Amino acid sequence: MGAGAPVTAAACVLTADGAYAARLARAGESWFPERWTLDGPEPYAVPLPGNQPEEPGTEVQPLADGRVLIHRLVARRHAFALLYPTGPGTGEVPLGAVECPEPGTRLTLLPPAPGGARAYALAVGPRSSVVWLVAGGAFGPERLAELPGRCTGGVWLDPAGRMLALDRELAGRTKTVVVDLERGEASPLLQITEGSDDRLLLADPDSGLLLISSDAPSPGRARLGWGVLGSTLPVRFPESLRLPDCAVTPFAVQPGQVLTPEHCAVALRLDGAFGTWVGTWRPAERRVAHLPAPVGWLAGAGLWTPEGVLRLPYATRETPCGLADLTGPREMDTEPPGEGGELMAAAAVSDPVAARPVPLQQAPLGRCVTK
Template sequence: MTACAIEPPSAGSSGADDVVPAAGCVLTTDGAYAARLALDGDSWFPERWTLDGPEPYAVPLPGNQPEEPGTEVQPLGDGRVLIHRLVERRHAFALLYPTGPGTGELPLGAVECPEPGTRLTLLPPAPGGAQAYALAVGPRSSAVWLVAGGAFGPERLAEVPGRCSGGIWLDGTGRILALDRELGGRTKTVVVDLERGEISPLLQISERSDDRLLLADADSGLLLIASDAPSPGEERLGWGVLGSTLPVRFPECLRVPDCRVVPFAVQPGQVLMPENCAVALRIDGAFGTWVGTWRPVERQVTHLPAPGGWLTGSGLWTRDGVLRLPYATQETPCGVAELTAPRGETGSPEATGGTAGTSPSGGTRDTSVAGTTGTAEATGTTGFTRAAETRRVAGVTGNPVGATWGSPGDNGLEGPVRDGTATGAPGVSGVSRAAAEPVPPMPVVTRPVPLQQAPLSRLVTK
């Protein structure tokens, strides 16, 4: 009998790749198929789940010999499963599919990484499910490879200076990929155009902060961001909208004491309404792992028990706001639990717009930091460019205060502190500074454009 198993992380993983815990299985972007490495006794084997029928069912895809722990698998849109095996320094790829009682295997070729310290892993499933990609991270640069769906085996598409991690698709065609790049001691998110091999910056909240992109929704433009800008030395979870002039918001309700909070799914279909997108959170604490749901318009997180046997960290929202969580137990080796996100307390327009304050029930406070995010300009050419660096910090009164990010010896304002206020030169507080200087008028905020419809800017930097 097949036992429930959670896919372990690859051996030798370290650094930024360990920031986000490994999920128990991998789902296609449309939720039709899933794949995982399952355990039968002492033997690991790939398993494909079909989820778009009346009842979910699993198909084992064992090979001629057991797989190594940590072997990566990923479902494609046609139901075949990509497998990534490491043989010495060669990374071999093949497609698995059921053939009656056995398993068919179509070799795709291999990628060699001769440079010591290079690590190659699969990127998240691409939109459409016809192709699959991998990221090779070396000591000084990273490379994006097309490993399935190409014409002549694995193909190197782009090289990015620095060590990259993550991988978020920003469009519906599998062309625009966001990566978190570590360069010069700081981590910032950049965008790679896989068709042209061009690189441009996407996310920079401040020059001295580490900023990573965790999730993105192509319909609404909602971005889930991790950054230490509002609390130096402590990574916070925040949200923003691609192309918006509003600052990134860091809701206090997303800080769960002594727990790790990781978003893993965003509700699609909320065109031009990012604040209404439901977000699923994986929460790991001393008492185990459970599920949280949250919407940017709300001021609280709803905590829900995870279903027994949940393939931890995996799941998918439907357009109607139903969260589907795959699970496997002895009684139900292939199951999907469905949870509906409740509508919680809604904050005021000021709260959702990024100003600091408390909820009507005396709840949490938001910290807002204006930074640099990629915007889409109407030029019709390729690439992302930076937005204007307005650098605004919300003060305790809710009024924006003009601020620059300087060193402690500067006369300008420093970064935001824990309660959302800004500190400045000795003897000058954020509130008194705001009263002494005229406050610039708030910019006119335009509604975001869906990513698949947004033309890209002319400026591309490498």
């Protein structure tokens, strides 16, 4: 392996503000947690090995105070602990465990919450799904809400980390619901047509921009679209996001674009026959800009700064902890909403509301009308 070759690693997870990251790193045949500090002059990594190597499927997630949450499966019990460096060693604070007695139940960590003081997990069983608070509570893991159906995803809709969107499969269809974690209640968020499968992929609380996957425009074939939470504007499925023979996965939205969702930059992971690279796109633009990914990119990880810089973590033999800053085109050709071959889903909402995360049952994603 050459000096610039990528290093084998599991997925990299960043805090919502991008100050820290965590991943499982590999030394020979052994896996160990590693914390990255990204908000200083130079990124640097701190290894957090335990008394024995970790299993390859072990999950890690950084918190805002620099500690790393670790999720281990131990004899059918999901054990959680906080790791932190202690000079040459690693300190560990056990947080308790969650038992999933029903066969077939799978428990995974949800994406990092805004603020970074708490962490959540989703247990998905054959008939229902449970949201757990696993770090940041007073008395160990806390059961917050149970929903009928099988849930996936996990998108935060507000800066306080109270409103969590989940994609729920129920009665053969997938629709997005939102869970109020303080009340433990769920309500509908996204339904473009009654018979479509609709998923929420990303959301930006500042602008209200939503990135959506739905087969409403082409039954049986999912397409990427965008909408605005709390707006009466229609949901759009632009042709520019249809890339032949290429899987397109949004992974980051530029924050800070208050009241201008159409100008938010969106980062896309593009997977095709020639490998994996990066795309950038804005709702107002006609096309996707293609950018080379840095060698060793921990694919799918990254975040935008409010100033429009895309930061991508990478690891190679030469640079085991790196952060590449990419700046794509600021603005490209734009088109008026509804033109340029776009498909639109009409809004169905009783009363116009301002762009805000609640009341979510008023989100304007109701019926689909194609033009």
